[in-house]
Amino acid sequence: MSSSTSTDSQQTAIFLHIHKTAGTTLHAILRRQYDEAEVYNIDAKGHDYHHFIKLSQSEYAKIRLLKGHMNYRLHSFLPQPATYFTFLREPIERVISYYYFIRRTPRHLHHQAANALSLYEFASQQIDPLMANGQTRQLAGGYPKYDFGDEADALLNKAKQHLQAHFAVVGLTERFDESLMMLQQAFNWHHVWYQRQNVGSNRPKQEELSSKTIAYLKKLNQTDEALYAYGRSLFEAQIAEQGSHFPRRVQIFRLLNRFTQPYWHLRQFSLRVWLRSLQTS
Template structure:
């Protein structure tokens, strides 16, 4: 039971497990969100974006609306389950921190609607400037901060080994799947099995793939080392997450399912833009 800022308690609404998708920015979550929208009905999904909030706010929903929820997704830190008196589980996607920070920077530049776009552009911030500026919680150990549940309490360059241990423990104890962006198809199959998703509705076309970023090979070594310096805890958390992922993968024996989704997803991707009905019918007929 949790009391929000208005001293209102959200009472238990159901005995079913409520799923939380903790979407860390630039980890493939937008593509995953497109899949979620096909796995669940709209009234079963609650979308939250509290990436830039200094305080975490309770959802403004009626008891009837809350009782219908199956999944809460979005940019929020671990601990959001405290607003709900229901059994819960989480899943997330982790990404190599250096790649994630680079992708985040170019995403901010590319999208005028992004909260930090004007600041980055007006100050002519380079990638190095962005990392050192502290204007974003995600530029410095952002994955660790959000998964620890302490992202609103930790200032720039104040992450610690204690915060890292909190994040590790949360992953170990409360996450049904820890996915890896670089192993997206394998992560998707693990999620399908754990959450009993419909295979046909797992087919996807990649969303928000940035086309303005330069190759990582063209970024100076000095800059890459700087990103590593500011994301040392994220790097350790990432490798810890890979260990969890590999263990899940071995237990579930998913190799055949991964080959299957790669095969059918190629049909889906290649034909969907020109012949969407044909792509859907072929996939539905043979899956």
């Protein structure tokens, strides 16, 4: 799909949020674009996949935005047309970030295991399948086994086909602002200023990890490496469709977005102060 023109306003937008691809930052932007009653969020608070598939046709029809950590295919439940968007991330950076996210998130299913094991040990013991080709898993529609084995090429082709045919925008985490500008145009969004959220501060840089660990993560994520290369080619094609003035638009947006940062800091400070006052009252 092309992002050079806006999508049909009657279509439901589906944000397929791949773990650790800047989705938390985007969720904050999305809250300003859609009424809460028109949004269905796949999360861990009761609105999970099992709840979603039990909705009535009238409930499905009300959804203008479906978002969250999900596998491709939930559009098949909707009676109205739908189009997807997502962000891809360089695979080794993503799995490193994901592992350290688990370590600092007590509510995560694998929190204790991640804190008891090194990154290499956690990945090699096959505890969490999203450590191995997690982006391909979600975009192909899900795959339960840790090792793709002989099915790697078929799953990769399926994920590529989905990206090419059913995604209005394929963004890249490493090029967030350009991706956001294309999303704004494709879905007619407004007020897309932002401050980065949920940025991991407890993780080492890739070059600080052992060569053994990096080599093993690359072996685990060969299919994701190929998918990411394909996603980059789609991204560059989308950029080309924006025209010669697009780089200037992105530059202006970045400049203006810097001026909003004091506002975000003030909001965070005010929230912290309010929370402290509740604790001491």
